[in-house]
Amino acid sequence: MALGLFRVCLVVVTAIINHPLLFPRENTTVPENEEEIIRKMQEHQEKLQLEQLRLEEEVARLAAEKEALVQAAAEGQQQNETRTAWDLWSTLCMILFLMIEVWRQDHQDGPSPECPAGDEDELPGLGGPPLRGLILPNKATLSHFYEHCIRGATADAARTREFVEGFVDDLLEALRSLCNRDTDMEVEDFIGVDSMYENWQVDRPLVCDLFVPFTPPEPYRFHPELWCSGRSLPLDCQGYGQIKVVRADDDMLGCICGKTKLGEDMLCLLHGKNNMVRPGGEMEDLLCARESPYLDTMQVMKWFQTALTRAWHRIAHKYEFGLAFGQLDTPGSLKIKFRSGKFMPFNLIPVIQCEDSDLYFVSHLPRGPPQWTPVSNTDWLLSFAVYERHFLRVTSKALPEGACHLSCLQIASFLLSKQTRLTGPSGLSNYHLKTALLHLLLARQATDWKATQLDARLQELLRFLEKSLLEKKLYHFFIGNHKVPETMGLPGAIRRAEPLNLFRPFVLQRSLYRKTADTFYEMLKNVPALISEYSLHIPSDYQPTPKSCHLLSIWDPEDRARVHPTTSVSPGASASLSWENGGLLGIYGSSC
Incomplete structure (x- = not known):
C-alpha cells in the first residue's frame, strides 16, 4: 500500500515540475534569425553535395586507372604469350626445314648404282627444262668431232708421259745426290696425277702434273692438322690444313737420345753423331714460318726451286735442250725448251703425305682458280688427286667397253678452254667439271655410259653444272660424301666431315658469280659453232x-x-x- 501511494505522489510531482506555465524554459522561444539558420544549413548541404560529387569523381577516376592498368597488364601478358608462341613456332619451322634439307641431301642427290633404271627422274640434272641456249649437234657430228679433234690431238699423250717421267727421274736423282741427309729434306719418288694420268686432258700443249713427296731429316717429322680435326676455323679455311714440324722423340716410341746426355764414348745406335736433336731455335731451317712450328709454303717454294736449279746444273751436260721455270710464283712449274723453238711444260709439285693415306697437302696449285688461294702462308690445300685417279680407274673397269664418261669430260673441258680464251677466266674450272662427272658416275648405272649415249650424257653433265651454278652449290666429291664406297680407303675424319661446297665463293663474290654465269651460258650458246669450226672433216653420214x-x-x-x-x-x-x-x-x- 505504501509503495503504491509513493508512486502516485511521484507522478504528481513530476507533472507539476514539467508544466510550462509553472516553470517556463529559456529555449522554448523561436529565435528571430531562423531564416538565416536555414540558409546556412542549405549552403552547408550544397557544399556537402559538391564534396560528395568530387569524391565520387575521384573514386571513378581511380577505378578507371586501375582498370586500365589491369587491362594493359593483361594485354602485355597476352603479347608475351603470343611472342613466345611465335618464337617457338619459328624455331620449330627452322628445325623442320633443316631436317628436310638434310633428308634431301641424303636421299635425293641421286640413287646408288644399284638403283633400277626407272629412277632416272631422281638423278641430279635430269627431268629439268632444256639448257638455255644449248643446241648440241647430232650424234654423228658429235662423235666425228671427238674422234678427229680431241682423240687425235691427244694421241701422243703416252709418249709425252714417258719422256717427262724419264727426265724427272734423272732430275730427282740428281737432287738427292746433292742433299745432305742429315740436314736437308728428303725427296721421294714422284706420283702422276690429274688429267694426263686420267686420260682426259685436251689442252695443248699436254702438261704432266707430278707430285713429289718430301720428308724432314731425322729426328723431325711432319704432323698434319686437318681443318676438320676439331679446330675452329673460318669457312674460308675449309679444305685446308697446316703442317706442324715436331721432334720424333716427342713420341712415346721415339728415341730418348735427345733427352739424355750421352758420354763422349757413347753413340746412339739409331742416330749418328751428327744427327742429334737440334735446338728449337733453328725451326726456320726446317722451312717453317718465323717464330712458328708450322711449315711455310713460301719457304718450301724457295727451297724447292733452289734444289731443282742445282740438280739441273748437275745433269744439264747430258741433254741437248734447256730447262726453265714457267711461272716463278709456282714451285716446280718447268718447261723443256728444244732447239727447234718448241717447248714441253710440266709441273713438279712438292707435297706432304697425310698420315698413311693417299691424301696429300699441296703448297700451290699450278692451274687453280683465284678463289683457291690460301689466306695464310701456313695453309696447305688438301688434294684428293690420287683418290680421284683411283676412283676413275676402278669405275672404268665396271663400265661397258668404250664408255663415254671420259669423252663427256673431254668435250666439256675443250669447250670451257676455248670459251675461256674468248671471254677470259672465270670461277669455273676443269676441276668443277671433273667433280660433276664423279657425282654422275656414282649416281648412274654402268649401262648408261655406253658410247652411243655420248650426246645424252654430255647434255646431262652440262645440265648438272647449270643446276649447281643456279643453286651456288657443288659439293666436293669425297669430303663428307657417305655414298663413296668404303673400299676407297678414305680416312674416317674425311668421311665424317661436313660437306665442302666448292661454289661457296659465288655466294660471297657477286661479281665472280656473274662473270662465271655469263661465261657458262656464252659457252652453251657457242657450242654448235665451236664444234663445227674445230671439225676438220665432214662426217661420213653427211650427204x-x-x-x-x-x-x-x-x-x-x-x-x-x-x-x-x-x-x-x-x-x-x-x-x-x-x-x-x-x-x-x-x-x-x-x-x-
Whole structure:
C-alpha cells in the first residue's frame, strides 16, 4: 500500500515540475534569425553535395586507372604469350626445314648404282627444262668431232708421259745426290696425277702434273692438322690444313737420345753423331714460318726451286735442250725448251703425305682458280688427286667397253678452254667439271655410259653444272660424301666431315658469280659453232647436194657470239687452217 501511494505522489510531482506555465524554459522561444539558420544549413548541404560529387569523381577516376592498368597488364601478358608462341613456332619451322634439307641431301642427290633404271627422274640434272641456249649437234657430228679433234690431238699423250717421267727421274736423282741427309729434306719418288694420268686432258700443249713427296731429316717429322680435326676455323679455311714440324722423340716410341746426355764414348745406335736433336731455335731451317712450328709454303717454294736449279746444273751436260721455270710464283712449274723453238711444260709439285693415306697437302696449285688461294702462308690445300685417279680407274673397269664418261669430260673441258680464251677466266674450272662427272658416275648405272649415249650424257653433265651454278652449290666429291664406297680407303675424319661446297665463293663474290654465269651460258650458246669450226672433216653420214657449194666460216675472237661466212668451198676442194694464239682464225680453200 505504501509503495503504491509513493508512486502516485511521484507522478504528481513530476507533472507539476514539467508544466510550462509553472516553470517556463529559456529555449522554448523561436529565435528571430531562423531564416538565416536555414540558409546556412542549405549552403552547408550544397557544399556537402559538391564534396560528395568530387569524391565520387575521384573514386571513378581511380577505378578507371586501375582498370586500365589491369587491362594493359593483361594485354602485355597476352603479347608475351603470343611472342613466345611465335618464337617457338619459328624455331620449330627452322628445325623442320633443316631436317628436310638434310633428308634431301641424303636421299635425293641421286640413287646408288644399284638403283633400277626407272629412277632416272631422281638423278641430279635430269627431268629439268632444256639448257638455255644449248643446241648440241647430232650424234654423228658429235662423235666425228671427238674422234678427229680431241682423240687425235691427244694421241701422243703416252709418249709425252714417258719422256717427262724419264727426265724427272734423272732430275730427282740428281737432287738427292746433292742433299745432305742429315740436314736437308728428303725427296721421294714422284706420283702422276690429274688429267694426263686420267686420260682426259685436251689442252695443248699436254702438261704432266707430278707430285713429289718430301720428308724432314731425322729426328723431325711432319704432323698434319686437318681443318676438320676439331679446330675452329673460318669457312674460308675449309679444305685446308697446316703442317706442324715436331721432334720424333716427342713420341712415346721415339728415341730418348735427345733427352739424355750421352758420354763422349757413347753413340746412339739409331742416330749418328751428327744427327742429334737440334735446338728449337733453328725451326726456320726446317722451312717453317718465323717464330712458328708450322711449315711455310713460301719457304718450301724457295727451297724447292733452289734444289731443282742445282740438280739441273748437275745433269744439264747430258741433254741437248734447256730447262726453265714457267711461272716463278709456282714451285716446280718447268718447261723443256728444244732447239727447234718448241717447248714441253710440266709441273713438279712438292707435297706432304697425310698420315698413311693417299691424301696429300699441296703448297700451290699450278692451274687453280683465284678463289683457291690460301689466306695464310701456313695453309696447305688438301688434294684428293690420287683418290680421284683411283676412283676413275676402278669405275672404268665396271663400265661397258668404250664408255663415254671420259669423252663427256673431254668435250666439256675443250669447250670451257676455248670459251675461256674468248671471254677470259672465270670461277669455273676443269676441276668443277671433273667433280660433276664423279657425282654422275656414282649416281648412274654402268649401262648408261655406253658410247652411243655420248650426246645424252654430255647434255646431262652440262645440265648438272647449270643446276649447281643456279643453286651456288657443288659439293666436293669425297669430303663428307657417305655414298663413296668404303673400299676407297678414305680416312674416317674425311668421311665424317661436313660437306665442302666448292661454289661457296659465288655466294660471297657477286661479281665472280656473274662473270662465271655469263661465261657458262656464252659457252652453251657457242657450242654448235665451236664444234663445227674445230671439225676438220665432214662426217661420213653427211650427204651434200651434188655440185653444191658450202659456206665455211671463221671464229672471230673479237666477236665472240657470231660466226662469219668467208668463202665457199666445193665438197672435194682442199682447205687449210690458220692458227694464232691457240685459236682458229680462218679456213682457206679453193672456191667452187
